[in-house]
Amino acid sequence: MASSTIPSYAHLLPPSWKTQVTAWLAEDTPSFDYGGFVVGEDEREAFLLGKGKQTAVLAGVPFVNEIFAQLGCTVEWHLKEGETFEPVKRVATVRGPARHLLLGERVALNLLARCSGIATKSKRIKDLARGYGFKGIIAGTRKTTPGFRLVEKYGMIVGGIDPHRHDLSSMIMLKDNHIWSSGSITAAIEQARSVGGFSLLLDVEVQSEEEADEAIAAGADVIMLDNIEGAELVGVAQRLKERWGAPGKGKKFLLETSGNITENNLQERAINEIDILSTSVVHQSVQHIDFSLKLQIPKKA
DSSP: OOOOOOOOGGGGSOTTHHHHHHHHHHHHOSSOOHHHHTTOOOEEEEEEEEOSSSOEEOOOHHHHHHHHHTTTOEEEESSOTTOEEOSSEEEEEEEEEHHHHHHHHHHHHHHHHHHHHHHHHHHHHHHHHHHTTOOSEEEOOSOOOTTOHHHHHHHHHHTTSBOOOOSTTTSEEEOHHHHHHHSSHHHHHHHHHHHHOSSSOEEEEESSHHHHHHHHHHTOSEEEEETOOHHHHHHHHHHHHHHHSSTTTOOOOEEEEESSOOTTTHHHHOOTTOSEEEOSTTTTTOOOOOEEEEEOOOOOO
8 A cells, every 4th residue: 555655855866965965064174173173072952043034944954964964963853844934943953062063054054044045935936926826837947056956956846846957968958059059940959859869858948939830840848938028928828829739730838938037027927828937036046044053051960
């Protein structure tokens, strides 16, 4: 009988991710731990506090667990990943040698701040879009920080949105430079299909309705209507679906809107003529969530 237990988001992580944690710790303490010298290694308890000025989503739990595990410490979480919390909240208790707690402190807090910030913003954008009646997919983009993509994409997933393609190998995306270099949309699609095979979706960026027609006719799976907004976006999307969904056409494709999407113009872009709304607003220039780690002074006997 199938288990009813909901899998942890940590089950998504690849076998190689723990080596990244080792590298982060090595970067933060490349030689001597001068501050740790004065602290010692007596067993201590520290409270991990979620602060800031807003309700936030907790994200980054497995990374924080591994940071402290590599330092011989343990983390007891008082919230589940993906839950929201109000400031100031004790989200976890960390236990271990005092020096080791401080070795992991800044690495863990920086990671948790950004991952939770992305999850919080992702949830906000999704909630706003749903409030406007949008039923399609909200997705992040590949405009992530080099070396930190795994954490940022993870934060999007915890926040409840689609992470979009993870890298250049996980989906074929043809943008303006690919098309110009190939000579045409049709030529670019044909060349990409010849090596990508049947297993990869093909997403093509277009600048006009005419280019969208060419991409659909050539067999694109997803049509990204780049920087087409307002009434024009609605009209283009409606005409494409009517034209290519008509009897005898039988073309299956998704329409995606992207480019210059903010909270201020989200309502006009979150329309149900569109299947996918992709934006970098969920991870670029995101406000981080403030966390702190406070060592507790032992009670005198």
